[in-house]
Amino acid sequence: MQDNRRYPDPAVKVLDPRFNALRIAQASVEHLYGGCRWSEGPVWFGDSRCLLWSDVPNDRILRWDEATGTVAAFRQPSGNANGNTRDRQGRLITCEHLTRRVTRTEYDGAITVLADRYQGKPLNSPNDVVVKSDGSIWFSDPAFGIGGYYEGERHEAELPTHLYRIDGHTGRLSVAADDILAPNGLAFSPDESRLYVVESRSTPRRIRVFDVGPDGALSGGGVLIDAGDGSPDGLRVDIHGNLWCGWGMGSDELDGVRVFTPQGELIGRIELPERCANVCFGGRHRNRLFMAAGHGLYALYVNTQGVPVC
Secondary structure, eight states: OOOOOSSSOTTEEESSGGGGGGBOTTOOOEEEEOOOSSEEEEEEETTTTEEEEEETTTTEEEEEETTTOOEEEEESSOSSEEEEEEOTTSOEEEEETTTTEEEEEOTTSOEEEEESEETTEEOSOOOOEEEOTTSOEEEEOOSGGGSSSSSSOOOOOOSOOOEEEEOTTTOOEEEEESOOSSEEEEEEOTTSSEEEEEETTSSSOEEEEEEEOTTSOEEEEEEEEEOTTOOOOOEEEBTTOOEEEEEOSSSTTTSEEEEEOTTOOEEEEEEOSSOEEEEEEESTTSOEEEEEESSOEEEEEBSSOBOOOO
C-alpha cells in the first residue's frame, strides 16, 4: 500500500458530524511496515519512542522505532505472543498462545509468569490484556491459539473461555466473567467504571459492556454494539470515552477501524486494505493511532488522545 497523497484522506470516513472533531484534515493513513502474517497487540513505549507489536504466526514481537522508522525483532521466539500492554510500572505484559500464559517482562529482560493455570488446569490461549489503575491485570482466554498449529499448537481445551482478573496486590487469579462466548479485545472506560469486551463467537459478533464495582466485580454485560456482518477484535478508548475498534471481514467497507461513541453509536471509519486486529494510541501526546492489521502496521494522527496505560 502506498500512503495516500490527498487531504483530507478519503480512507478516513465521517459517518456522523461528531467524528469531525476527532479527525485531522491534514493527516492521512500511513503504512509503516509489511511482511507480517497476522499482526496483533500493539503497545506504545514513550520512554523508548517505540512501538511493540506481535506477529503471531511468525512467533515474534516486533519493534518499530519512531526516530528512524526501522523495524527489528524485539523477541523471537515469543511463545506466539498476541496481546500486549504495560503495567502501572511501565513493564511489558504479554499474552502468549504457545505457552498458554500471561507474562511480565522485567526491567532487566527477565520474564515472570503471572498466570498459566486456573484450578490446576492450563489456560486456553490468553489473547488480549489491559491493566487497571489498581494494578489488576485483566485478560481474555479464548481457544483460538489451541485450535491448530498456525498461532500455537493444537490442544483440547480444559477450561471454558473465561475473562480473568489477576489481583494487583496478591497476584491471585480469578474469573471475572464466565458468560462471554470467546472473549477477545477488552478496554476500560476513562474512569474505569465500565469494561468493554468483544464477544467473538456470538452470532452476530458483538461488543458487551460491564459495570465495574469498587471491588472489581462485574455486573451488567449487556450488548453495546451489534457488529452485524463485521468482526470486531481489539479496541482502545480515547479520553472522551469513544471506542476505536479493529474491524474486518474481507471487504472495503468492513476492513479497518470503526469508531463509536460511549453509547455505541457508529460515527467514523478508517478504511484499510486489510483486516485490522488491534489498535493503540501512542506518540508524544498519545494522539497517533497505531493499527496492527493482517500483514502490517499502519498509523494515523487523530484529534484526540488515548487514555494513558501507565
